[in-house]
Amino acid sequence: MKADPPSDPAADIAKLRRHVRILVDLGRLATEATDLDRFLDQAVVLVARAVEIDHVKILRYRPATSDLLIEAGIGWRDGVVRSSTLPADLRSPPGRAFQTAEPVVVPDCGRARGFTISPLLKQHGIVSLANVPVLVDGSTWGVLEVDSVTPRQFSEDTLEFLVAAGALIGTVVRRKVAETMEADRLASANSDVRQLETLLREIQHRVKNSFALILSSISLQRHRFESQDVERALDHVANRINAISLAHDQLAHRDGAQVVGLAGYLRALCRSIEQQTEGVAVDVDADDIELALERAVPLGLVLNEAAINSVKHAFDDGVGRISVVLKSGVGYGEAVLAISDNGRGVDKPREGGSGVTLMKALARQIGGALDQESSTHGTTTKLTFPIIR
Structure with missing residues (x-):
């Protein structure tokens, strides 16, 4: 060369x-x-x-x-x-x-x-x-x-x-x-809102810098090991960190609280997952729901875990489709997040597997319940949770 x-x-x-x-x-x-x-x-x-x-x-x-x-x-x-x-x-x-x-x-x-x-x-x-x-x-x-x-x-x-x-x-x-920003500031009549938005942007910048440092460290460590198992494990950790980082990208200020618009967050997260695959398409159909950051992050991590599991295990030839649906108005003030693939399915989802265990723990954090079904037509993971800011 x-x-x-x-x-x-x-x-x-x-x-x-x-x-x-x-x-x-x-x-x-x-x-x-x-x-x-x-x-x-x-x-x-x-x-x-x-x-x-x-x-x-x-x-x-x-x-x-x-x-x-x-x-x-x-x-x-x-x-x-x-x-x-x-x-x-x-x-x-x-x-x-x-x-x-x-x-x-x-x-x-x-x-x-x-x-x-x-x-x-x-x-x-x-x-x-x-x-x-x-x-x-x-x-x-x-x-x-x-x-x-x-x-x-x-x-x-x-x-x-x-x-x-x-x-x-x-x-x-x-x-x-x-x-x-200055033009927007002059055009706005509400100085308190401007100050809160400026503070939020500053927080987002600092948090983004912290995530960048962590991802950089993971990237450096990844090249120190020849084992593909270690590389896969580090990639999995990086994916989870990225899911949290994307939630901070979507932060907005509403009524004195920091909230995340789930529709935009899930689309960004699915776009990120789709970029990491060659033949798997990810479709998103999401209602406009806002949750507090500390409730949106576990939701995103459940989606990330279920989708990555499908990418890795559901498709024999590496080609398939994952459908992500978020619907509100279910039950009494609840919503449902469903992640489905059209892969080969499994005889019975492994109850004690680390992925299922993690998703159930995340569901409990937001007062939700996780259910997973699988057949020869694919696997579906459903998370039902209350809509509480």
């Missing part, structure tokens, strides 16, 4: 000068930017020139769908930019950069152990890539990614340039977000 670029003192000096010159251009552009979309479109062109690469993109994390939207890009086919998404989980290179707030380099996509390369990249012939996080107020807003159609090792100098570019991009994003 060739170096980036060939080791040559004269070439190295020329590359560093180019990086400095383009960082200056990017910094000037950052101070003059009045429109965020236009700035991002210009930024990817400058990064492409600096790294001498044809494909560059800036991705923004969307909490509602738990994915990374391509906000700006160069070198991609028509219809990709501001339309296509990439997964935000740890097995996606940009997802791992987002979750851990650390650079991620994949020199050979064909031998990317622990990663799943997006079909979008394969369609464009991408074989090597590098990602750096775009940080806003210490939290990861998105990712800057450069992609090569020829094998490439991204040098330390190149990564340092990308980190600096990502920092400049984050500065502009922060300013534009602040300007939008």
Whole structure:
């Protein structure tokens, strides 16, 4: 695999000068930017020139769908930019950069152990890539990614340039977000609500940072072990942490309490689960219900546990469908969450299994009851719980 670029003192000096010159251009552009979309479109062109690469993109994390939207890009086919998404989980290179707030380099996509390369990249012939996080107020807003159609090792100098570019991009994003927030603040007549929303965003940022540290630690530990059993166990833990993190993404303030809109939360969680599979589709039909955070998290963990179990065990050929339904107005102020798959089923769900035991414990936390049925047509897990904020 060739170096980036060939080791040559004269070439190295020329590359560093180019990086400095383009960082200056990017910094000037950052101070003059009045429109965020236009700035991002210009930024990817400058990064492409600096790294001498044809494909560059800036991705923004969307909490509602738990994915990374391509906000700006160069070198991609028509219809990709501001339309296509990439997964935000740890097995996606940009997802791992987002979750851990650390650079991620994949020199050979064909031998990317622990990663799943997006079909979008394969369609464009991408074989090597590098990602750096775009940080806003210490939290990861998105990712800057450069992609090569020829094998490439991204040098330390190149990564340092990308980190600096990502920092400049984050500065502009922060300013534009602040300007939008200020405009909203001036348009709002209720200062108390504004203060509570600001406090909630601050809490969400801090919690998100804590989850990023934990996921980063899990990612590092994962590569220390050769055992697939250990890797699977760590992946399972990471999935559970991600389920809790997604609940915090959906937090809103209602009547003096912090609540989670379950419809949006379950859709984001199912989207995250679907991104981790090749042939399993996850459908969601959810009523609009709001629960307090401490009640929504166990609900999400039950969904995560049941769906992951289906992904791992229900489908012989790895292809199938999972249906998630949340209905209110059941019984006396109750709701039902049902997770069903169209897999092969099991003779009798294992009563003492760790998965069932965990789900029943989570159900008890919110005063609910768990029931699981299985047949040759699939397995259904039902959680009936009271709707109490």
